[in-house]
Amino acid sequence: MYEKIGVIGAGTMGVGLSVTLLLRGYKVILIDTQDTILEKAKTEISKTMMYAPMINKKLPRKSPKEALVDLEMSLNLKALAASDFVVENITEDIDMKQSLYSQLNPILQEETIVAANTSCISITKIGSSISHPERILGIHFMNPVYLKEAAEVIRGQHTSDTTIQKASDLLKQLEIKPIVVKDFPGFVSNRISHLFMNEAAFVVQDQLAEPKDVDEIFKRCFGHKMGPLETADLIGLDTVVDSLKVLYDSFQDPKFRCCPLLQKMVDAGFLGRKSNKGFYEYKS
Numbered sequence: 001m002y003e004k005i006g007v008i009g010a011g012t013m014g015v016g017l018s019v020t021l022l023l024r025g026y027k028v029i030l031i032d033t034q035d036t037i038l039e040k041a042k043t044e045i046s047k048t049m050m051y052a053p054m055i056n057k058k059l060p061r062k063s064p065k066e067a068l069v070d071l072e073m074s075l076n077l078k079a080l081a082a083s084d085f086v087v088e089n090i091t092e093d094i095d096m097k098q099s100l101y102s103q104l105n106p107i108l109q110e111e112t113i114v115a116a117n118t119s120c121i122s123i124t125k126i127g128s129s130i131s132h133p134e135r136i137l138g139i140h141f142m143n144p145v146y147l148k149e150a151a152e153v154i155r156g157q158h159t160s161d162t163t164i165q166k167a168s169d170l171l172k173q174l175e176i177k178p179i180v181v182k183d184f185p186g187f188v189s190n191r192i193s194h195l196f197m198n199e200a201a202f203v204v205q206d207q208l209a210e211p212k213d214v215d216e217i218f219k220r221c222f223g224h225k226m227g228p229l230e231t232a233d234l235i236g237l238d239t240v241v242d243s244l245k246v247l248y249d250s251f252q253d254p255k256f257r258c259c260p261l262l263q264k265m266v267d268a269g270f271l272g273r274k275s276n277k278g279f280y281e282y283k284s
């Protein structure tokens with residue numbers, strides 16, 4: 001078991017992952033760029049910790065007070081020097097990710113395993129910015145992390161067998177099944193799911209149907225747990241748009257062109273659940 005797991009990025013994924021790690025008994029050091037973001041994340045972690053074990057009965061129960069003792073937060077990447085496993089969950093932007101990895105190079109120990117939690121970006125490309133790239137891999141955690149039974153594990157061009165093994169062992173301890181795939185933008189899940197979400201947005205833009213009817217067709221006719229627009233709201237429409245841009249740029253295939261309605265909603269600040277408004281309205 002790792003001593004202390006570093007979690008970089010305290011947004012949607014960083015919060016969900018921290019909850020899972022803390023409930024499973026890991027110490028977590030959570031990093032972001034602003035105090036306000038970290039404070040908001042702490043409140044969210046503490047709230048989520050109360051109900052996550054009620055929905056996922058396999059999760060151990062802990063009072064937030066008990067679990068938060070193991071949560072450290074910092075604005076300084078140097079706080080990760082002692083971590084032996086780091087998961088990066090920052091914004092889906094290759095330039096931001098590469099800049100972060102070059103800052104991590106002088107800080108992390110050589111043998112620290114680094115997992116990039118990305119929706120679409122090539123792990124090989126991210127790996128080009130890190131020293132000892134054999135220790136980097138992709139773990140595409142699903143959202144919300146504490147409810148999901150599996151994650152995509154991505155082997156970049158440089159990723160070693162040992163790195164895949166160590167990451168798979170950690171996931172098994174979290175009761176998340178690792179499914180190992182090769183490195184190509186969007187991997188398996190998002191290369192397919194983003195086409196669904198994008199086309200569903202085009203259907204709404206073309207006024208063919210209301211969002212709830214689009215989602216209902218997927219749920220009632222295809223037996224999906226969630227429809228594509230509910231899923232897009234859950235992921236965050238900004239992250240969906242960023243991911244579509246990565247897919248479009250990578251494949252140069254017009255099938256990945258982002259629906260203008262999605263871009264317009266993001267420009268207006270309608271980001272889905274995280275801003276309480278997307279295709280649906282939410283209460284915080």
Ligand code: NAD
Binds near residue numbers: 012014088096142143
């Ligand atoms: P988010 O926008 O909710 O959070 C990103 C966080 O990273 C923000 O709090 C931001 O302040 C922080 N950040 C940005 N630059 C940073 C830096 N240099 N150092 C420290 N923190 C920094 O995004 P998210 O939805 O949590 O997604 C994070 C990553 O996980 C993305 O790459 C995304 O594609 C991937 N992902 C998202 C989902 C999802 O459903 N949202 C699922 C799987 C994977």
